[in-house]
Amino acid sequence: MKYYVNEGCIGCGMCACTCPEVFSMSDDGVAVAIETEVPEEVFDSAAEAKDGCPVGAIEEA
Numbered sequence: 001m002k003y004y005v006n007e008g009c010i011g012c013g014m015c016a017c018t019c020p021e022v023f024s025m026s027d028d029g030v031a032v033a034i035e036t037e038v039p040e041e042v043f044d045s046a047a048e049a050k051d052g053c054p055v056g057a058i059e060e061a
């Protein structure tokens with residue numbers, strides 16, 4: 001499974017806090033997801049980050 005961050009991201013930083021293994025903040029001030037498959041051990045926290053995004057900007061790739 002992979003995730004990506006769509007153009008709706010408002011840069012709140014929550015996903016990077018919840019699951020730093022998958023999400024990080026770019027220099028542009030928006031979140032980016034790792035391009036590789038999400039490691040199994042962080043499936044739950046990555047899903048939590050997705051569900052917690054206030055604008056629904058995280059989608060499954």
Ligand code: SF4
Nearest residue numbers: 009010012013015053
């Ligand atoms: S939680 Fe959503 S809005 Fe906030 S930084 Fe992550 S993708 Fe962007």
